[in-house]
Amino acid sequence: PSTKPSTNQSTTEKPLQPCQETPPGLVGRLLIEFSSPMSMERVQRENPDVRQGGKYSPPDCLPRQKVAILIPFRHREHHLKYWLHYLHPILRRQKVAYGIYIINQFGEDTFNRAKLLNVGFMEALKDDEEYDCFIFSDVDLIPMDDRNLYRCYEQPRHFAVGMDKFGFRLPYAGYFGGVSGLSKSQFLKINGFPNEYWGWGGEDDDIFNRLNAIASPWTGVAVWGHCHGACGTLGHDTDLGGAWLCSSWLGTALFNQGQVYFARGLTLEVSGLGSVPPWCPHTDPTLLLAPSISLNGMKVSRPDIRIGRYRMIKHERDKHNEPNPQRFTKIQNTKMTMKRDGISSLQYRLVEISRQPMYTNITVEIGRPP
Numbered sequence: 001p002s003t004k005p006s007t008n009q010s011t012t013e014k015p016l017q018p019c020q021e022t023p024p025g026l027v028g029r030l031l032i033e034f035s036s037p038m039s040m041e042r043v044q045r046e047n048p049d050v051r052q053g054g055k056y057s058p059p060d061c062l063p064r065q066k067v068a069i070l071i072p073f074r075h076r077e078h079h080l081k082y083w084l085h086y087l088h089p090i091l092r093r094q095k096v097a098y099g100i101y102i103i104n105q106f107g108e109d110t111f112n113r114a115k116l117l118n119v120g121f122m123e124a125l126k127d128d129e130e131y132d133c134f135i136f137s138d139v140d141l142i143p144m145d146d147r148n149l150y151r152c153y154e155q156p157r158h159f160a161v162g163m164d165k166f167g168f169r170l171p172y173a174g175y176f177g178g179v180s181g182l183s184k185s186q187f188l189k190i191n192g193f194p195n196e197y198w199g200w201g202g203e204d205d206d207i208f209n210r211l212n213a214i215a216s217p218w219t220g221v222a223v224w225g226h227c228h229g230a231c232g233t234l235g236h237d238t239d240l241g242g243a244w245l246c247s248s249w250l251g252t253a254l255f256n257q258g259q260v261y262f263a264r265g266l267t268l269e270v271s272g273l274g275s276v277p278p279w280c281p282h283t284d285p286t287l288l289l290a291p292s293i294s295l296n297g298m299k300v301s302r303p304d305i306r307i308g309r310y311r312m313i314k315h316e317r318d319k320h321n322e323p324n325p326q327r328f329t330k331i332q333n334t335k336m337t338m339k340r341d342g343i344s345s346l347q348y349r350l351v352e353i354s355r356q357p358m359y360t361n362i363t364v365e366i367g368r369p370p
């Protein structure tokens with residue numbers, strides 16, 4: 001009589017564990033340079049795990065998010081090779097599940113970055129409805145540190161805080177250009193991006209304004225103050241929608257001249273608390289913080305300036321992307337225009353979708369300025 005060998009295998013596969021919050025294989029600062037020539041063959045050779053269409057998922061853990069990376073594009077093949085060369089390995093180390101989408105504007109009419117990104121959002125979701133995070137990146141911006149994690153956060157994310165061309169500093173507090181990221185729900189909350197910025201500039205400020213418009217304290221802010229009598233026109237704060245009049249018992253917010261009370265996200269930052277202005281003697285600063293603040297607003301989050309560094313591939317201004325002279329007036333009106341101009345009003349004609357080994361190319365006709 002023979003004894004049957006056990007069929008129990010000791011090598012049964014273990015279920016994958018969720019990827020760690022901080023990926024273990026990051027290397028930190030990176031050397032980024034654009035002097036050695038780059039070829040798509042090399043990028044392909046060096047990234048064999050990337051699937052057709054520029055998709056990747058970590059093999060050894062369950063990624064927490066599915067990220068679509070959207071790049072507005074026209075005639076920048078040279079930059080794209082460097083972008084793919086640097087970004088695929090970085091994203092792999094960051095343990096994200098991702099897909100790269102090049103949103104290529106068809107024809108030679110005026111370029112429209114934000115509209116292309118709206119198209120990217122729609123088309124990426126058509127390709128895979130599981131995307132829950134969208135990162136919008138210029139093709140010429142390469143992060144210099146892989147701790148700048150390309151994923152979505154509780155609040156809208158601005159990644160490109162320290163670009164070399166701005167001396168590795170934020171050029172101004174409300175800058176939201178270069179590389180940014182929004183979850184699906186954050187994106188939809190602001191009705192996506194504007195479609196009506198043709199040519200260079202302004203669209204990133206419009207997006208920043210959209211985010212701040214949602215931070216409007218009128219929705220559920222439990223901030224209130226006590227101020228007898230009319231105290232004049234007070235603190236100007238773009239976060240809260242401009243200058244407000246502090247009359248008696250507004251029940252919503254109290255502003256003191258020169259002092260601004262920021263209602264941001266779920267926390268309330270109060271500056272200048274404690275110095276009751278003499279012109280409003282009945283102000284009681286202790287009343288400013290109500291115990292339960294329920295704000296569903298948004299606040300831009302950013303990486304540390306030492307980590308959010310970027311190199312930009314130098315280039316001349318592109319043809320058909322001249323500075324848009326209307327941009328200054330337009331960004332004054334975001335609050336009015338954002339409801340009608342955005343993902344809800346987006347129209348385009350798909351020309352072609354082609355799956356390349358390192359990215360998915362979406363060529364689209366988006367019209368021209370009126």
Ligand code: UDH
Pocket residue numbers: 071072073074075076111113137138139140141200315316317318319320321
């Ligand atoms: N883009 C294209 N093709 C174009 C225009 C823009 O692909 O024809 C995309 C690309 O992803 C680019 C992004 O849109 O990274 C932003 O456009 P941009 O690079 O022109 O904007 P940036 O502010 O440069 O980076 C402005 C021109 C600087 C001229 C400097 C001359 N020394």
